[in-house]
Amino acid sequence: MTDAAIAITALHKSFGAFVALNDVNLSIPAGQRRAIIGPNGAGKSTLLNVLNGQLPCQEGSIHLFGRDVTKATPHELARLGIGRTFQISSTFRHLSVEENVRVAHLARVRRVFSPFPGHLRALKDAVAASLDDSGLSQFARVRVSDLSHGDRKKLELAMALATRPRVLLLDEPTAGMGLAERQELMDLVVRHVARDNLTMIFVEHDIEAVFRHADLITVMAAGTVFAEGTPAEISTNPEVQRIYLGSHAP
Amino acid sequence: MNRLLSDPRLLFPAALVLGGAYMLLMDSGSVFAVTDILIWVLFAASLNLLISFGGMVSFGHAAFFGLGAYGLALAIFRFNLPLPLAVAAGLITTLAGATIYGALCVRLTRIYFSMLTLACAEITFSTIFQWYDFTGGDTGLPRFVEPRLGLSAQHFGLVVLVVVLAGLLLLWRVIRSPLGLAIQAVGENPARARALGINTRAVQFAAFVVAAMMAGVAGMLMALFYGNVFPDYASLTFSIDVLIMVVLGGLHSFSGGIVGAVVYKLIDHLVSKHLMLWQMAIGVVLLMVIIFAPDGVVGIAKRLKTKLFGEARP
Numbered sequence: 001m002t003d004a005a006i007a008i009t010a011l012h013k014s015f016g017a018f019v020a021l022n023d024v025n026l027s028i029p030a031g032q033r034r035a036i037i038g039p040n041g042a043g044k045s046t047l048l049n050v051l052n053g054q055l056p057c058q059e060g061s062i063h064l065f066g067r068d069v070t071k072a073t074p075h076e077l078a079r080l081g082i083g084r085t086f087q088i089s090s091t092f093r094h095l096s097v098e099e100n101v102r103v104a105h106l107a108r109v110r111r112v113f114s115p116f117p118g119h120l121r122a123l124k125d126a127v128a129a130s131l132d133d134s135g136l137s138q139f140a141r142v143r144v145s146d147l148s149h150g151d152r153k154k155l156e157l158a159m160a161l162a163t164r165p166r167v168l169l170l171d172e173p174t175a176g177m178g179l180a181e182r183q184e185l186m187d188l189v190v191r192h193v194a195r196d197n198l199t200m201i202f203v204e205h206d207i208e209a210v211f212r213h214a215d216l217i218t219v220m221a222a223g224t225v226f227a228e229g230t231p232a233e234i235s236t237n238p239e240v241q242r243i244y245l246g247s248h249a250p
Numbered sequence: 251m252n253r254l255l256s257d258p259r260l261l262f263p264a265a266l267v268l269g270g271a272y273m274l275l276m277d278s279g280s281v282f283a284v285t286d287i288l289i290w291v292l293f294a295a296s297l298n299l300l301i302s303f304g305g306m307v308s309f310g311h312a313a314f315f316g317l318g319a320y321g322l323a324l325a326i327f328r329f330n331l332p333l334p335l336a337v338a339a340g341l342i343t344t345l346a347g348a349t350i351y352g353a354l355c356v357r358l359t360r361i362y363f364s365m366l367t368l369a370c371a372e373i374t375f376s377t378i379f380q381w382y383d384f385t386g387g388d389t390g391l392p393r394f395v396e397p398r399l400g401l402s403a404q405h406f407g408l409v410v411l412v413v414v415l416a417g418l419l420l421l422w423r424v425i426r427s428p429l430g431l432a433i434q435a436v437g438e439n440p441a442r443a444r445a446l447g448i449n450t451r452a453v454q455f456a457a458f459v460v461a462a463m464m465a466g467v468a469g470m471l472m473a474l475f476y477g478n479v480f481p482d483y484a485s486l487t488f489s490i491d492v493l494i495m496v497v498l499g500g501l502h503s504f505s506g507g508i509v510g511a512v513v514y515k516l517i518d519h520l521v522s523k524h525l526m527l528w529q530m531a532i533g534v535v536l537l538m539v540i541i542f543a544p545d546g547v548v549g550i551a552k553r554l555k556t557k558l559f560g561e562a563r564p
Contacts, residue, residue, distance in 0.1 A: 052445060078447030090442040092435050094502065103435045106428050107446040113456060114428040163446055 003066030005030040005167050005199035006051065011060035013043075013050055013223075020046040022223040024060070030166075033193060033200045035214035037207070039243065042220040044203040045087055048169045051201070052084045053077045064167070078107070083165025087172050087203075089152045091144045097155055098140040101130045104162035126162070134158035134188060150181045154188065161192055168193065170202040174209065182206060186213055211235065219243075262419055266411070273407035281407045283519055288407075288414045289471045290511040294495040295421055296464035298507030301496050303425060304457040305437030306356075309364045310371025311465055311492055316484025317347040318466025319473035320378060320385060327394035328384065337470065344466025345459070347374065352458035356451050359440070371489055379481040390480035397477030410471055417464050418508070424460055425504060433457045494532065498539055500546020509547050 006028040013021040021043045028034050036044050049055040051062065053074040061070045064080055072080065092100050105126050106112055111119045131137045134154050139147060144155065153173065160168060173189060174182040186209050193200045204210050210217060211231040219227040219240050227240050234240055269288075273281055293315055300306045321343025325336035351370040355363055378385045385391070398406035424430050432453045436443045440450045473479045482488060491514070499510025517535065521528040543550045 054441065054445075074441075074444035075447050075449050078445055084445050086441075086445075090439060090445075092438045092442065094438055095431075095434060099431060103431055103443070103448075104446050106431065107443075107448045111428050112432040112448050112453060115424065117423075117427055119428045120431065159442075159446065 003030075003063070004028055005032070005065060006201070007063040007066075008051075009061045009063075011047075011050065011057055011062070013046055013055065013057045019223050021050065021057070024220075024223070024225055026218060026225065028199060028201060030065070030199050031197050033190070033213055033215045034202070035210040035217045036201065036203045036220060037205075037210055037217060038220035038226065041222075043223040044220055045171055046223075047220070048084065048171050048201070048203060051077075051169055052082050078163060078165075081164075081166035082169065083160035083163050083167070084169035085153070085156045085160050085171060085173060087175060089149070089156045091152055091156055091159070093145040094143065096141050096143055097136055097147065098127060098131065100144060100155055101127050101136075101158055101162055104159040105130070108163045130158050130162045133161075133192070150177050150185070153177065153185060157185070157189060157192075161196075164196070165198065167199045167201065170200065170204075172203055172205060174204065174206055182209065189213075258419065258422055262415055266415055269411045269415070270408055273411055274404050276404075278403040281403045283515075285403070285407045285410045285475060287512055287515040288410050289468050289475065290492070290495065290515055291508050292414045292417045292471070293465055293468035294492050294499070294507035294511035295418055295504075296461045296468065296507075297492050298496045298499070298504070298510075299421055299425065299433075299464075300457060300461045301493075302501045302503065302506055303430065303437055304433045304454060304461075306359075306454060306457065307364050307493075308355075308367040308461075308489075309493065310351075310367035310369070310374075310486075310489050311461070312484050312486070312488035313351065313367075313371035313374040314344050314347060314462040314465035315469035315472070315488060315492075316374055316378060316479075316481070318344045318469030319479045319483045320391075320469075321466070322470045323391045323394045323473050323479040324385065327391045333399070340466060340470045340473075341463070344463055344469075348459045348462030348466075352455050352462065356454040356458060368486075368489075371484060371486065375481055375484045375486070378484055385481075388481060390478055392478040394479065395474065395477050397475070399474055406475065410475070413467065413471060417467055421460070421464060422504060429453070429456060494536060498536060498546055500543075500548035500550075502545060503548045506546055506548050509551075513547055 004027045006026065008024055008026040011021050011024040024047065036047065038044055046055065050057045053072050053076065057070065061068060063069065064082065069077060069080060092103065102120065102123055105123045131140055134157060136151065136154060136158060139151060144152060147155065157173065170189065174185050177185065190213055192198070214231060217229060217231060217234045218225055219234065221243050226243065227234065227237055229237065272284065297308060297311045300308055318340045322336045322340035325331040325339035331339060355366040355370065358366055379388055381387065432448060436448060436450045436453045443450050469483055472483065495510035495514045496507050498514055499506035499508065514532065517531055518528060521531050539546055
């Protein structure tokens, strides 16, 4: 048996009396595009935050390509190949777009402690390629605080990709964007995921995008996995219709 | 002009030539004042690295100023070491303090980090203050060496100028290096930095040690300048003074600490004949800056320049 990219066993996470994740089991094969959907408070973001080490879990285990990473810290997990974007785009706002991407490349080549500016210059081509890939070249010198919401989301994605992750976690990658922008961003994501053969786990409220881009969908409710299936299965599952799609259906 | 002011390859040699000429040509009184300002400039610039770039507000930066000064003074006074070894002792003492305090302080962030730095500085201060047999307690170590090593005010001023410029150049290089970029990134958004694979605590520790070492160098210069050391060097007063300088000069720029130290010390020298008035003057200026110009004197200068010469090119 080949190891799954991500294998989660009996994961449990609570905040005080509130149980955010309750006995979550998930196995995501390498190269799969997995969507996680569910109503607000279902535990989707908490799951991503536990997966990248930002929140410690109380029980259960997480394996990344067969390696136990349950106790790993965020920066260790990043080095082991987990890249992510946040629900509210998280970038370095005082720095320029180019510098933001440069930090990501610097982290990838493990030159964060280097005192030599030459190590920054050596990343020039890689940075230019990242900017080009995500259509941000024209904003290279713009401070991120002057960037539009959509471009900030793109930048965050470019940074996550620059670390050359094996698993990409996206928390509502298109939240707050217009329709055209949303499609553009998802196309960008999918293009990269296909090119680098990444495993992708994305939390998304845009059901159209989920059905179009996911290989498999996990439906969460009340901190646990409620249903799992292909887009076709999920869209016809009456229980899912009731708890989730029903409230969103036109 | 713009390029000249921003390119250190021109700026540092220019400062060296002009400053050097000043030191050699002016009278002792002026040279004394400028030497004192220069030492504070290095001290403030080192704290500025932590605050403006690392996002770490230290309330106890004088601990390292004091450790540098006392490391050097004790090596000479208690162990009769020659100057080069005493300088090494000062650096090692500062490094030891920076390593221990740094490892402790970067475990926390924001106000908790600040309170830890304050606690570390208070420990340093009370140790120096109370260990009479070794540190001389509140009387310090007066005349542990000839003031200015027996050099003329002008020649010693020149030495200080060279050391301070070298220290500033080093700080500038650090900020422009990969480490500097990482320090800024971690300072602004540690969660993002961690998610990219950066060990944020280690980066903060590195920033802390670099800043502490430069403060230690400033402390050693001060000790040699006056030929004595006092517990005040590690006191809360010194920590707060240097903090005020950085805020006064302006956050988020390299020149903030430098300009702040100069402005603060100029007000000091101009008004210090009337002590009460001096403290009031600094208070009023600080209030105005924080309310009307949060980016400090440097921010005011930038806005003025934009008004006079139009939008600066990015």
